[in-house]
Structure formats: C-alpha cells, structure tokens
Amino acid sequence: MGSLALQGVRVLDFTWVVAGPVATRILADNGAEVVKIERKVPPPLGDRKRGLQCDLHRNKLSLALNMGHPRGLEIALDLVRKSDIVIDNFSARVMRQWGMDYESLRRVKPDIICISMSGFGHTGPRSNFVSYGPTLQALTGYTRLMTDIDGEPAGYGYSYSDMAGGFTGALAALVALWNRRRTGRGQFVDLSQLEAVAALIGPCLLDLTVNGRVPEPPLYNSQEAPAAPHGVYRCRALDGDDDRWVAIAVRSQGEWNRFVEAIGSPAWAAEPKFRTLYLRMRNRTELDANIARWTLQRSAEEAMAALQKARVAAGVVSNGADLCERDPQLKARGFWPTVARADGSLTRVSGVPFKLSGGSGSVRTIAPEVGENNDYILGELLGMSPAERAELVAAGVVWP
Amino acid sequence: MSEGAGALAGLRVLDLSTYRGHLAGRLLADMGADVVKVEPPAGDMARRIGPFVDDRPHHDRSLFFWFYNLNKRSLTLDITNPRGRELLLDLARATDVLVESFAPGEMARMGLGWDELHRLNPALVMLSIAPFGQTGPYRDFEADDTVLTALSGMLYVNGYPGRQPVRPLGLQAYHSAAYYGAIAVMCALLARDREPVGQWIDLSMQEAAAAAVEHVAGSYFGQNFVEPRRGTLHWSRFFRVARCRDGYVMHCTLGDWTSLIEWVKSEGKAQDLADPRWEDVGYRAEHAEHLFDVLDEWVKDYECNELLERAQALRQPYAIVQGPEAMLKDEQLNARGFFVEVEHPELGRTFRYPGAPYLFNGTPWRVRRRPPLLGEHTSEILRDELGLEPAEIAALYAQGIV
Numbered sequence: 001m002g003s004l005a006l007q008g009v010r011v012l013d014f015t016w017v018v019a020g021p022v023a024t025r026i027l028a029d030n031g032a033e034v035v036k037i038e039r040k041v042p043p044p045l046g047d048r049k050r051g052l053q054c055d056l057h058r059n060k061l062s063l064a065l066n067m068g069h070p071r072g073l074e075i076a077l078d079l080v081r082k083s084d085i086v087i088d089n090f091s092a093r094v095m096r097q098w099g100m101d102y103e104s105l106r107r108v109k110p111d112i113i114c115i116s117m118s119g120f121g122h123t124g125p126r127s128n129f130v131s132y133g134p135t136l137q138a139l140t141g142y143t144r145l146m147t148d149i150d151g152e153p154a155g156y157g158y159s160y161s162d163m164a165g166g167f168t169g170a171l172a173a174l175v176a177l178w179n180r181r182r183t184g185r186g187q188f189v190d191l192s193q194l195e196a197v198a199a200l201i202g203p204c205l206l207d208l209t210v211n212g213r214v215p216e217p218p219l220y221n222s223q224e225a226p227a228a229p230h231g232v233y234r235c236r237a238l239d240g241d242d243d244r245w246v247a248i249a250v251r252s253q254g255e256w257n258r259f260v261e262a263i264g265s266p267a268w269a270a271e272p273k274f275r276t277l278y279l280r281m282r283n284r285t286e287l288d289a290n291i292a293r294w295t296l297q298r299s300a301e302e303a304m305a306a307l308q309k310a311r312v313a314a315g316v317v318s319n320g321a322d323l324c325e326r327d328p329q330l331k332a333r334g335f336w337p338t339v340a341r342a343d344g345s346l347t348r349v350s351g352v353p354f355k356l357s358g359g360s361g362s363v364r365t366i367a368p369e370v371g372e373n374n375d376y377i378l379g380e381l382l383g384m385s386p387a388e389r390a391e392l393v394a395a396g397v398v399w400p
Numbered sequence: 401m402s403e404g405a406g407a408l409a410g411l412r413v414l415d416l417s418t419y420r421g422h423l424a425g426r427l428l429a430d431m432g433a434d435v436v437k438v439e440p441p442a443g444d445m446a447r448r449i450g451p452f453v454d455d456r457p458h459h460d461r462s463l464f465f466w467f468y469n470l471n472k473r474s475l476t477l478d479i480t481n482p483r484g485r486e487l488l489l490d491l492a493r494a495t496d497v498l499v500e501s502f503a504p505g506e507m508a509r510m511g512l513g514w515d516e517l518h519r520l521n522p523a524l525v526m527l528s529i530a531p532f533g534q535t536g537p538y539r540d541f542e543a544d545d546t547v548l549t550a551l552s553g554m555l556y557v558n559g560y561p562g563r564q565p566v567r568p569l570g571l572q573a574y575h576s577a578a579y580y581g582a583i584a585v586m587c588a589l590l591a592r593d594r595e596p597v598g599q600w601i602d603l604s605m606q607e608a609a610a611a612a613v614e615h616v617a618g619s620y621f622g623q624n625f626v627e628p629r630r631g632t633l634h635w636s637r638f639f640r641v642a643r644c645r646d647g648y649v650m651h652c653t654l655g656d657w658t659s660l661i662e663w664v665k666s667e668g669k670a671q672d673l674a675d676p677r678w679e680d681v682g683y684r685a686e687h688a689e690h691l692f693d694v695l696d697e698w699v700k701d702y703e704c705n706e707l708l709e710r711a712q713a714l715r716q717p718y719a720i721v722q723g724p725e726a727m728l729k730d731e732q733l734n735a736r737g738f739f740v741e742v743e744h745p746e747l748g749r750t751f752r753y754p755g756a757p758y759l760f761n762g763t764p765w766r767v768r769r770r771p772p773l774l775g776e777h778t779s780e781i782l783r784d785e786l787g788l789e790p791a792e793i794a795a796l797y798a799q800g801i802v
Contacts, residue, residue, distance in 0.1 A: 005587035007594070018614060030587050044682070051622015052615055102761075121759070124735035130655070130717050133614075134639035138650040141724030143632070143641065145569045148559055153648055153721055154566040157557035157627070158614040158635050167579040167612070172758045174586035175431050179407035179763055181593055187762030195738050196757040201724055202570035206463040207451040209739070209752035214725050215569075223571055224419055224464075224545060225449055232550065232564055243628075245565060247550035249543075313542035315551040317565055320620035320627050323553045323610060329538035335607050336617070348621045353577075353607035354584040355533075357514075357600040358591060 003359045004031025009177065012037065012076075012083040013060065014100075017045070018133070018159060019193055020089030020117050021056040022166025027085075027173060028059035029352045029361035035083070035377055036062045037076060038370045040399035048367040049341050055349045057367035058339060063378070064371030064399035067098055071397045076100065078382055081109050084180075085173050089117040089165075089193075092127045102188035111186040113176045117169045121192030131193065133159025140198045147217040161197035168196040227251045228280035229259075229287055232317055233295040235303055245317035246295055246303040253277065255312055262310035263294045301326075324348070337363045371399055406432015407763035411589070413497040414438055414488075415472060416479075419446045420605070421501035421529035422468040423578030428497070428585065429471035430756070430765050436781060437472045438479070438488065441800055443774045444469075453747070459774050460746070466771040470742070470753065474772035475781045476802050484801045485511060490786050493521050497585055501529040504539050514600040524598040525588040527581050533604030543605070548573035552609030553616045560631045576612035577605035637688040641721055642696045647704045648721035651695055653684045655716040663714060669698035728752075742770050778802050 009032040013024045016038075028034040036057070046053045063079075066072040076098075080086060086105060088095050095101045095116065102114040116122060119131025134155070137143050143155030172189045180186050198205075202223070204215040220231035227249045235244040250259050256277070260269040268274070268290045273283045280287055295303050300316040307314035316322055324336060335351040352361035378384045378398065392398040411433040415425035422437075422444075429435035437444065446468065447459040454461075478484040489512075492498060498517065500507055507513050507528070517524055528534060531543035549555040549567055559566035581603050588599040610617070615635050619625045632641035638654045653660075657679055664670045671694045677683050684691055699707055704720045711718035720726070727733055740755040756765035782788045782802065796802045 003591070003594075005591040009590075026583060047622065052618025054622070055618045120732050121736050124732045126732040130715070132639065132652060132654065132717060134634050134650055135652060135717050135719035138641075138719040138721045139730070140727060141722065142569050143650065143721045144648070144723050146558060146566050148563060148566060152560075153632065153641055154559045155632060155641070155721075156568070157559075157630060158616075160568070160572065160612065160614070163576075163612040163614055164579075167576070167583060168757045171427065171579060171583050171586065172760070174583060174590065175407045176760065176763075178411075178586060178589055181590070182410070185762055187760055189758050189760050191758040192736065195733065195736070195755075198724075198727060198733070198738065199754050199757040200570060200572065200575050201754070202575070203451065203464045203467040204570070205724060205754045206467050206751070208725055209728070209754075210453055210463060211451060211455065213451070215723060218567065218569060220546070220567060222544070222546070224574075225445070227544065230544075230546065232546075232555070232567075234564075243562070245550075245556075247547045247555070249547055251544070255542075308538075308541045311542055313544050313547045315541075315543060315547040317550040317556050318553050319556045320553070320616045320625070324617055324620040327551070329532050329536045329551075329604075329606065330610070332536040333533055333604065333607070335604075335610070336621075350611060350617045351607065353580050353604060353611040355602040356584065356588055356591075357602075358588075358597065359599075361587075 004361065005356060005359065006031040009033070009085070010035065010083045011173070012079050012086045014086070014088035014090070014095070015117070016089065018056065018162035019165035020087060020169065022163055023115070023117065023169030023173065024060065024087055025056055025058070026167065026170035029363065031361070034060040035079060036060050036368070037065050037067070038062055040064045040370060048369055050347050054339070054347060054367045058349055058363050059365055060368060061373035061377060062368040062370055063374055066397050066399065069395075069397045071392065071395065073098060075378075075382070075397070077108050079377070080105050080112060082381055083109070083112070084177060085113045085115060087115045087117065087169065087173065091118050091130055092116070092122040106186065111180055111184060113173065113180060113186045113189070115169055115173050115176070115189045115191060117165055117191045117193060119193050121195065122190045133161040136161040136194050136197055139194065141201060141215065142197075145215060145217045147219070149219065151217070161193055164197045164200055165191070165193035222249070225251050226277060226281065228277060228284050229291050231288060233288070233292045235295045235300040236298055238299055244300045246300045247315050247317055248291070248307060249313040256280070258310040259307065259312045262306050262312060263291070266290070266294070339363050339366045341366055374398055374400070405763065406766060406768070407760055408433040411497070412495045413499065414491055414495050415499045417499045417501035417529060418444050419449065420531070420574060421499055421578060421581060422446060423575055424527065424529065424581035424585070425472060425499050426468055426470055427578065427582040432763065432768070435472040436491070436777070437469055437474050437772065439474055439476050439774065441476045441478055441775075441802065443476070447774065469771040471768050472772055473769070473777035473781070474775055475778050476775035478801050479510060479512065481801050483796070487782075487786060488512065489520055492517055492524060494785065495521070495524065496589065497525045497527065499527045499529070499581070504528070504530050504534045518598065518600070522598060523592060523596050525585055525592070525601070526598065527585050527601045527603060529577055529581050529603045529605060531605050533607065534602040545571040545573045548605050548609050552606050553613045554609050557616060557627050557629055557635070559629045561629050565629065572612065573605055573609040577603060577608035580608040580611065633688060633692070637685040640688070640692040642692070642699050644699055644702045644704045644707060649699060649704055649707055650719045650721055651692055652717045653688075653691060654681070656714070657684075659714045660716055663710070664695070664698050667698065670694070740767055742767050744770050746773065775802070
C-alpha cells in the first residue's frame, strides 16, 4: 500500500511545448521515472519553478544532451535500452533523422514501446506539417462552432487539443505497456493529435455521417438530455468585477419545480408558456431573461448555493481565482498541491484528478531546470564515472 | 493471444456507467477489452437521448448511445432486485474492472459498494466516476456537463470580453473525465502486476476537466494573473481568427516570419510589419493586437482556399476555420482511414463512424462489434459466463430481472 502505480516504469521523453509534456506528466505523477532529453537552450517558454512550466514538468528528470553529436545519440540509445517507453511529439521526420524512429530503436531494444504524438500522424500527405493546438481546433470544427450568441466564431481561449492529445498519449502508453507485459512485445503508436481531438467532438459527428445533418453551433442548447433553463446567467458583481456568471441546467419536471421554489416562486414561472420542458425550450429567450433578473440580484456563489440546496445543477463559472483560491471542493480534496523549490520556498501546481485507494499519484518534485539531473542520469542510470561525465561536458556532448 | 487481437484482449470489464462515464468503457473496448454494458431492463438512459437514426426515436437508434458504446456488449439486469444483484456479484467475481457513475454512496446502498466487491474479488479494479468525486462538500451536488465546464475553468476563458462565456463543442468535461478514468484503470491494472490486489478509483469529473485546461492555474500560481476572455486571440498571443471574403482563417505567427512578411509585403499590405523588430517572436506576442489587425486587413479580400494554398506552399501553419463536416473530405484524415464503415445488419445499412485517436502497429484499434442492441447479449452472458440453464434464463426474463 502507498506505492505508486507506475513504479519501476521508465519513460524517455523527447516531448516539448504542451501536448507531449501533458502525456508524460500523467505518467510521472503516477510514479513512472520520466527522463526528459533537452537542448541546453530550451525554447523560451518560461520559468520552470512556477506556473505552467512547473505544472507540465514536475516530477520529471532532465538531461541536457546534444542530439546533434554522435556520442549524444549513443547515450540516447543507451537510455533507450534502459527504458520501457519512448515518447516524442515532433512531426514525423525528426526522430527518423536522428535514427531514433521505432524501427531503429527496436533493434536496440526489441520490446520498446514508441509513442509518437505528431500533429497529423506519420502517414498521409500532411505527415510532415507543423501544427499547433489552435490550428487543429480550427480544422476540426471547434473554433467555427463555438460561437458567440451573434454567430461569430470564438473557439477555445486555449489549446484544448494539446490537453486532449496529452491524455490520449498517456492512455496509449499504458495500454501498450499492459499488452507488452502479457505478450512480451512492444509496438509503435502513431498518434495524430488531429485525430485525437476530432474523435472527441462526439455524437454530432454521427448525426452528420448517418443523417447528413451539418452540425450547428450548440450555443447553450443541451448536448445531452434536453434541458431548459440551460445556460449561463450573469450575476451580481464581486468586488467590482461584473464578469460573474452561474451555469444552470434544469432537466426533469421535478427539477423545474424545485428550481421555481428555490427562486421564490415568481409569478412568471407559473405562466402556461413555461409549464413543460418542451414549452420552456420553445420560449427560452424569455425564460432566460426572467432567470437573469433573479441571478443579477445575487452573487454567483449565492445563486449556486440556493439552487444546489434544491438539488438543481448549478455552478459558478469559475475564473482562475475561483478555481485556485475559492472553490471549497477542490480545496477539500487537495487538488492544488504544494511543491518545494531548492531554496525551501513553495509553489502550487495542478493536482492529479483521480485517487487510487492503494496509492494515488502525487506531486513530489518541482520541475527540473534543463540538465538538472545530468549526474543522476549519466552516473546512476548509465554508470558513468565523474571523469567520464566531465569528458562529455568538455566534448560538448552534455551541457552542464 | 492471437495476432490481431486488441492490446487489451483478455481484459474483462463490467460497465455500469451511464452518460457520465460511458466513454471510459468504450476506450477500453476499442482496444480489445470485453466490455459488458450492464443496463436496467428498460435500457440505459443514454438510449433515450438523440439524435436518432433518420430522426426516429428508438432505444436501438440513438446515435448518442452508439457513439459511446461501440464495441461493447449489452446485458440487461435489474441490479435493484436481490436476484439481479446476486447475478451481478457473480459476474464481478470473474471480472477485472467495474466502471460505475452512480451518485456517491449509491453503490453501497445497493449492497455493491467497494468493501463488498473487494471482499468478493480482491483483484477487482473499480472506477467510480462522479461529478465531484466521492468526498468533499460538493459530493452530493448536481451537475451536467455544462455545469462541470463552469466549475472546472473550461468555460470562463472562451469568448469575448464582457460577453457571455462560450461553452465547448461536445461534452468535454465528460470526455476528459472518461479519458482520465481509463488512464486510472490502466494504472491500477499495471499496479496489479506487482501485487495482485485491485484498487478503488475515486475520479472527480470537476478535477478531470480542470486538468484539461491548459493555462488558467499556471497563470494564477505563476504570475498571480486571472486569465480573461480575449475573443479569438489565443492566450499565447500567436493565434487569432481573421475574416476572409468567404469565411474565416486562423492566423499563426509562429511559422517562418521572413517568408510570411515577404508575402504580405509583396502585396503592399505589410504596413510597419517589415520593421526588423517584428522578427523577434516575443515582440510579436507582446504586440499581437496590432500585428493581427494589420494581418486582418491583408487577408480580408482573400478567399479562404486561395489564402490557404499559398500559406501551405510557404509552410505557414495557417488553417481554415471550418465546420466538422469539412473533415469528411479532408485528404489527411481519409489517407489514414480515420472514418470507418460499421455494418448494422439489423438495419441493413452501413454507417461511417469517426475512428481511432491512435494507430497501434501491433494491436490495432478496431471495430469488433457495432453498438449493442438493448439486451442483445443477455442470454449468451447468462448461459456462457454464469452457466445458467435455459429454464432459469427464461424465468429471469419472465420476472423482468433481465
């Protein structure tokens, strides 16, 4: 008990930016030893000891290795021999150019698992194209269909596809590992981030292919069981901030009855045009305007509490401060763990979204600077003496 | 294990979850696990959610159900009935994973709680998916996907400043939770290789959705900054949507700047962007609003396709902002066989499904069976897995237990 699920699993991590690091973060949180292979001058993505970069790389180890040097490649192959999984998120050609593609690596370690999380996959006419989250979201329909009420595309304010690519990559690695433990065979997983995020759109894709119905912006129409009211409603300002909203979803007639009671049984709610779900959906513009009059008089937190007390689905549209400081549920479950820097100061990061009764994933070490773990990786894992290590530094194979 | 079997061949899963968790089981089924969907005799409520084939509502025509239950088998079983509960326990004895998404505490009330199941089958892995997890002050709160996107931070940062936040396309709080659920199951199964003991997984959908937001917590903890809505400007400040003559495109200022600006300059639209200081990627981010305003002016008379062809020739990572229907004709997706044909013999038709999120070279993602008809595998499971006699099975049907 108390041990981490992936103890004893070693991952050689060539990933960068976001999607790949999310995948290896999930593995690291759950106990895998993740060894990042990095260039000395990392892309200028920000401070590793706080914020997003700390979030992405915590629990990992870093080796600053010159992959452009023949001896650097040899060291990488030595690490492959000691690893279970190799992950990259380059476009298809990069690993091949280094001689680090699956066919080459399986000659070095026959049961290696390679996960390549490229933008478009390793085959097809666009296999060598560079992609980014926002471009993939544009190509798959998210940006076009996530519209403002006036129909203008808005899309995500961030790269959901990087996060989706990340958890898809982590699942692929674990499935391949389970299979290897039973068959003794490794394999190559060709993960296209385009396909990973396309597969997540949901049933409206089948409505398109089966019924020929072109998907429309969902706005706040329920995408699951029909519901009305269903949407976000502006609330009273909090400390001068009027960008405050509560999300409300009322599905069954029972919920509607409890909802009406919770908002004080106003006269409008008894009007025949709101009597059934069908009528509420048909008259939703007027329904929403009536509800907004109620929500505007209270804070988002008060509205949520009043509705949840009546067992009606409702929640604050949380901003960063709501999430990280105020949300009592995330706090109670310890979702924002603290991790220490070398100087003893503390910072907080995102937690692990599931708990295992025999030992949950956790945040144990802060993200390493590039090359921070050179000595451990070369010395402990590869058994090199201090003199050999110094020689590699002098030859420009490893950056101190 | 035969060649061509899925990566998870031999893994047995009982899926008691409904719309909140059903994608988790499908992810395992797609990779070869035998996933038995345990439905109440009247059918999983997901079967009543549309859209439906030809818009004709029926429990075997729900596309909502189909999407999330491909590759599963269906067993109808009234687990609130004592005999039904016994049968479920018999199945749980011989299963590796049980997935459920009842309200916290409900499984225990039915006599199917973790303690009970763990005693019965110590190696069982149980995944409990709940909106807020099994503990904490919100444990018993109600939520749908939209409420979860709100409480996880998925919602607030999409859309235009001062206007209503824009919700994700698709049920992305549920989807994130399902992926993290499947990941958690695999972690617990791999831990079982070391010590043959199962674990109970407490998955909070709120946390899973929060773990699917890129930047909000990082900016808060790193810079003490509350991320706002910025219209279509990506938080990294390298992407923004522009309007062309016949639609929209996504700008990207992370490609080769020299070739982009040469192109814009050649059309006399560069304004001050030809200045060398724009070569610095940090400067471009810092002054993104002005940069994109100039580029918007440049593209506004283009047609999307014309712009994209030229952008691709220069390897500029631009993209058309298009509806999902464009994917049906996407040459990259089609070259890789993303859409797969699935035969539905009961309807005498074949339908195109969106396919694999990853290609395994040794043990491919594969459609082994179309989504199950209601109770399609009840008899075979009772007979083959529980060893019941035909008369016993007939009695269970007569009593409405299956």
